[in-house]
Amino acid sequence: MTNAALQFQDGDRLGRVAAVDTSRVLISVENHQHMTTIAVGNLIAIQGRTAAEFLIGIVERATRSVSEKLLLDETADDGSIPLGESQEDLIKAVLIGTYRTVDGSSSNTFKRGADCFPQVDRDCFHVNSKNLQQFMNLLSMKVKEGERLTLGHFMADQTAIAVANGDKFFQRHAAILGSTGSGKSWAVALMLERAAALKSANLIVLDMHGEYSTLCDGPNAIAQQYRIAGPGDLDKPDDGCLFLPYWLLNREEMLALILDRSDDNAPNQAARFTEHVRSLKEKVLSDSKKAEVLATFTVDSPIPYPLNGMIECLKKDNVGRVPGAKEGTDKEGPWFNKLTRFITRMETKVSDKRVGFMFQPPAMCSEYGWLEKMLGSLFSVSDAQRGIKIIDFSEVPSDVLPIVTGVLARLLYSIQFWMDKDSRHPLTIICDEAHLYLPVRDSAEAAEKRALESFERIAKEGRKYGVSLLVVSQRPSDVSRTILSQCNNFLVLRLTNDQDQSVVKRLMPESMGGITDILPLLDLGEGLLLGDSILLPTRIKLDKPKIEPASATRQFWTDWATQTPKPDAVSKAVEALRRQVR
Ligand SMILES: Nc1ncnc2c1ncn2[C@@H]1O[C@H](COP(=O)(O)OP(=O)(O)OP(=O)(O)O)[C@@H](O)[C@H]1O
Numbered sequence: 001m002t003n004a005a006l007q008f009q010d011g012d013r014l015g016r017v018a019a020v021d022t023s024r025v026l027i028s029v030e031n032h033q034h035m036t037t038i039a040v041g042n043l044i045a046i047q048g049r050t051a052a053e054f055l056i057g058i059v060e061r062a063t064r065s066v067s068e069k070l071l072l073d074e075t076a077d078d079g080s081i082p083l084g085e086s087q088e089d090l091i092k093a094v095l096i097g098t099y100r101t102v103d104g105s106s107s108n109t110f111k112r113g114a115d116c117f118p119q120v121d122r123d124c125f126h127v128n129s130k131n132l133q134q135f136m137n138l139l140s141m142k143v144k145e146g147e148r149l150t151l152g153h154f155m156a157d158q159t160a161i162a163v164a165n166g167d168k169f170f171q172r173h174a175a176i177l178g179s180t181g182s183g184k185s186w187a188v189a190l191m192l193e194r195a196a197a198l199k200s201a202n203l204i205v206l207d208m209h210g211e212y213s214t215l216c217d218g219p220n221a222i223a224q225q226y227r228i229a230g231p232g233d234l235d236k237p238d239d240g241c242l243f244l245p246y247w248l249l250n251r252e253e254m255l256a257l258i259l260d261r262s263d264d265n266a267p268n269q270a271a272r273f274t275e276h277v278r279s280l281k282e283k284v285l286s287d288s289k290k291a292e293v294l295a296t297f298t299v300d301s302p303i304p305y306p307l308n309g310m311i312e313c314l315k316k317d318n319v320g321r322v323p324g325a326k327e328g329t330d331k332e333g334p335w336f337n338k339l340t341r342f343i344t345r346m347e348t349k350v351s352d353k354r355v356g357f358m359f360q361p362p363a364m365c366s367e368y369g370w371l372e373k374m375l376g377s378l379f380s381v382s383d384a385q386r387g388i389k390i391i392d393f394s395e396v397p398s399d400v401l402p403i404v405t406g407v408l409a410r411l412l413y414s415i416q417f418w419m420d421k422d423s424r425h426p427l428t429i430i431c432d433e434a435h436l437y438l439p440v441r442d443s444a445e446a447a448e449k450r451a452l453e454s455f456e457r458i459a460k461e462g463r464k465y466g467v468s469l470l471v472v473s474q475r476p477s478d479v480s481r482t483i484l485s486q487c488n489n490f491l492v493l494r495l496t497n498d499q500d501q502s503v504v505k506r507l508m509p510e511s512m513g514g515i516t517d518i519l520p521l522l523d524l525g526e527g528l529l530l531g532d533s534i535l536l537p538t539r540i541k542l543d544k545p546k547i548e549p550a551s552a553t554r555q556f557w558t559d560w561a562t563q564t565p566k567p568d569a570v571s572k573a574v575e576a577l578r579r580q581v582r
C-alpha cells in the first residue's frame with residue numbers, strides 16, 4: 001500500500017462524522033489545531049466501508065462556537081462542579097467522490113459520486129500537503145494521454161498540473177462564463193493554442209471584436225483569419241474576406257430581414273416571395289442542367305438566384321392586371337399595390353453597403369460552384385494553422401448579427417449532417433460574446449429567433465453529427481437557457497453579477513451550489529471547472545496563452561499620466577466612420 005495516493009498519519013485526523021444527509025456531512029473536529037488551516041474549498045477524506053476506501057468531500061463551511069458549560073469531569077476545591085469554556089468546531093462538506101487505494105486489480109482509483117453514505121463516527125482526515133499533491137496528480141493522470149487538455153494549475157496545490165479530458169470537454173458543448181475582463185478571451189486563446197498542437201484540430205471562432213487576429217499573424221500564427229466583408233471590402237475583396245450571399249438564407253431568415261410582420265399585406269408578400277424564389281431557383285437549375293437537384297430541391301436549398309430577377313418579378317406582381325368580367329376589360333390583379341412596401345424594404349437592404357456582404361457580393365459568389373469552395377476552406381484542416389479558423393464579425397451591423405451567425409452555424413451544421421458518416425471530422429464552433437446573438441428566447445426578436453433555432457439545433461442534436469458549441473459570455477443570464485442547459489462543462493471565471501451567478505448555480509447539480517459561492521472572489525485568469533471533463537469540480541489558475549488576444553485592458557490612469565493622444569486621431573476616425581472603412 002506504499003504507493004497509495006492518500007496515506008494518512010494520526011496527525012492528519014480531523015475528527016469524526018457527526019451527521020449525514022444525502023450529499024452533505026457534518027464533521028465534529030476533535031483536532032482543534034487543524035481548524036485554523038481548514039479553508040472553504042479544501043478537500044477532506046472520510047473513511048469508507050473498508051480501510052482501502054475513502055469518501056472525498058469539499059469543505060463548504062467551517063464554524064467554531066465557544067460556549068460555557070459545566071465541566072462534569074472536574075470538581076473544584078470546595079466540592080462544586082466548575083464552569084468552563086468549551087469549544088466546538090464543525091465542518092460541513094459536500095461529498096463528491098470515492099477514492100480507493102485498491103479496487104479489484106487496479107490501484108488508486110477515483111470516481112465521481114459517493115458510493116455509500118458515510119456512517120456516524122467514521123474518521124475524517126484533512127487532505128493536505130503531500131496527500132493533496134498526490135491526489136491532484138492522480139486526477140490528472142487519470143486522463144488518457146491522447147485526451148489531455150492541459151489548462152493550468154490547481155489552486156489547491158499549485159505544483160499539480162490541471163488536466164481536463166479534452167474529448168469530454170468538447171464532445172457535448174461547453175461554456176466559458178465570467179464578468180467582463182475576467183479572462184475569457186485569454187482562456188479561449190489558451191484552448192486554441194492547445195488545440196493547434198493537435199494534428200488536425202477543427203475549430204471555428206465567431207470573433208465579434210476582431211480580438212483573435214493576433215493568433216493569425218506572424219511566424220507563430222496558429223490560426224487562419226477570415227473576415228465578414230465590410231463596406232470597404234466590396235470593391236476589392238482580399239482572400240480572407242467572407243461573403244454570405246442572400247441566397248444562402250432560407251425563406252424564414254430572408255423574411256425575418258425584409259418582411260414587416262405588422263404590414264397588412266405581409267402574408268401576401270411572403271407568399272409571393274416564396275413562389276418567386278422557388279421558380280428562380282428552378283430556372284437556374286434547369287439552365288445549368290442539374291436534373292438531379294431539380295428533381296428534389298426545396299425553396300430553402302442553397303442555390304444561387306438573381307436578386308434583381310426577384311425584384312422584377314415582385315414589381316410585375318405589384319402592377320399586374322387580370323382580365324375583367326366583361327370581355328375586353330381588365331382589373332387590378334390579386335397583388336396589385338400590395339407589395340410596394342416589401343419591394344422598397346428589399347431595395348433598401350440591397351443598396352445598404354453595411355450588409356453588402358449579403359446583398360452586394362462579387363459576381364463569383366453567384367456561381368453554382370462557389371459554395372463548395374467557400375465551405376471547403378472553412379472545413380479545411382490540412383495543417384494545424386488551417387484547422388483553427390477565426391471569423392471576424394466586427395464590421396457586421398448589430399441588427400443583422402444574429403441572422404448572419406445563425407446562417408453560418410446552420411450551414412456548418414448542415415454540411416456535417418449531410419456528410420458521409422465516415423467522412424465527418426469533429427467541429428467545434430466557439431461563440432464568443434454569445435449574449436449578442438443567442439439571447440434568451442422570450443426577449444428574442446424575429447431575426448434572433450431564427451439564429452437561436454440554428455444554434456439550439458446544434459446544441460440538441462450536434463453531438464450525433466460531430467458538431468459542438470463552446471459558448472463564451474459575460475452575461476450568462478442573457479444567453480439562451482436551452483443552449484446553456486445543454487452544456488456539459490463549464491469554466492466559470494470571476495462572476496460578480498447576482499443574476500449571472502444564480503444562472504450558473506441553477507445549471508449546477510444541487511450539491512455543487514455551495515462551491516459556486518466563491519465565483520465573485522476569483523482572481524484574473526482563475527476559474528472553476530465543473531463538468532464531466534474533470535473528475536472533481538476544481539479551482540484552476542489558467543495558464544497564460546503564448547499569443548495574447550488583442551483584448552488588453554487599458555491602463556486608464558497610467559495612460560492619462562504618460563501618453564499624449566495624436567492630434568489627428570479624431571479627424572481620421574470621423575472620416576473612417578463616414579466611409580465605414582477601418
Ligand atoms: N490567465 C491569466 N493570467 C493572468 N492575467 C490574465 C489571465 N487571463 C486574463 N488576464 C488579464 O485579464 C485581462 C482581460 O482578459 P480577457 O480579455 O480575456 O477578458 P474577457 O473575460 O474576455 O473580457 P470581455 O468579456 O470584456 O471580453 C487581460 O488583458 C489580462 O491582463
Ligand SMILES: [Mg+2]
Nearest residue numbers: 184185186551
Ligand atoms: Mg473577451
